[in-house]
Amino acid sequence: MAAKNLQAFETLFRQLFKPLCGFAMKYVRDLDEAKGIVHDVFIQLWEKFDQLPEDSNYRGYLFTAVRNRCLNHLRDRKKFSSLSDAPEGARIEENRSMEAAELEREIEVAINMLPERCRLVFEMNRQDGLSYIQVAEKLGISVKTVEAQMSKALALLRERLGEFLVLIIFMSS
Amino acid sequence: MDIDQNDSINEQIAKSLARETSAEEEAALMSWRQQASANEKHYQDLEKAFDAGDRYYQSQSKAELAIDLDKEWAHLQSRLMEAEEAPVRTLWSGQTLRIAAGILLVAISSFVVYWMNRDQSTVIVASAETRSLTLPDGSTVVLNRNSSLSYTGDFSEGVRSVTLTGEAFFEIVRNEQRPFQIQAQATTVEVLGTSFSVRAYQGEPEVAVTVQTGLVKFSSTESEVKLQAGERGVFTPATRKIAKAPNEDANFLSWKTHKIIFESTSLQAVVETLNRAYGSQIMISATVPATCAVTASFDQQSLEAVLAVLKSTLNLTYRIQGNKIEIIGAGC
Known part of the structure; x- marks a missing residue:
């Protein structure tokens, strides 16, 4: 068996376990369930860790996999609870807030699916409030590259969010 | 809109949204937007994507989840x-x-x-990872990589006896009636209750026992030494003799603790320590000066992090090929 790079895997785990749990919580609303889902996803990743190219977008993969597992989980739970006599009202959220929550989760997946460098540039500018010049200095790249990465981030987000963009107008109006 | 222009238009839009544009750029963009309704639509789509990003970062919860990563x-x-x-x-x-x-x-x-x-015999193998285990008498063992430990029965009678290949750290529960014995190649280590490490890899020239606490009897057919805390016994197969000396390797347990200390340590010794601690395969090419020395300490760092520090302090250059890392240059 080819030796898998456990250290790289551990780094990935330590870096993303918490954000992924936070993300899963947006679906399942229970920390233990969220942790269980994220653990399963890491186990699944480990099984093919040596077959994936080294520059794979693990972050994107992990967020998508957690999302899918959460959706399956909710589907199973729904099936299960429809068998019992759970009070209907408890599960029903208002339409609008459900859409808002879904949009929020889709955006989170879309951002985390950006290629690593691109995501980092976008995050430094939008989250940390760094100017293009500051981002360029911090990453040791040219301002031109920052411009290109920012535009790539926008184009990819637009492509990925597709029909959800309509919702954004709706939400902000 | 021209497809070739797409990239540069997107860059201008991104710049404008991030408020990085000059007044001229802003004016040019505005006139482009007004040229065609498709242009305006494109701008608005990207603006929404941009807003989506801001919405995400604003909503990012600052509250830390109660999660213990270790x-x-x-x-x-x-x-x-x-x-x-x-x-x-x-x-x-x-x-x-x-x-x-x-x-x-x-x-x-x-x-x-x-x-x-x-x-029956129990065999415990640690291959790619270190492994902790508890023996039937409550003693604990941490097995290093590529090591195995075997024993028979459940220690309910006679001497508590195990056989080791490779390296392990033992913490033995004290039982004066029942000594604990380790067979490692042609040597025997015997204790009543103490903590120590035994290194007996096949293919390595020696068997070494390093004592952390208590007293250990280390013997071969030709000699026998008693080792105390802080001492180290080394068995040489050719002579079958065991030599005793103070332990000078502060890092003898770093494979288990992931704590490493270098004090004016030669690069060669640094590499040997790292290879033992991380199971890595680092080599130094012949062109690297032998005079390089390192003073640094690391606690729970990844191999990548350690290498990054060494790289910047010693001006190292290295190349990575699969699992192997070769240091090809150093600025010292």
């Missing part, structure tokens, strides 16, 4: 180990089957452990 990592590792030991799992599909297989596996393995402990 604990979670340990949990995952134990699950990984189970998965590697039971490749049969991958043959199954479907959750029910997987759960059934899991239950069966646990049932079988606990039965096997129980049955083996009765009076």
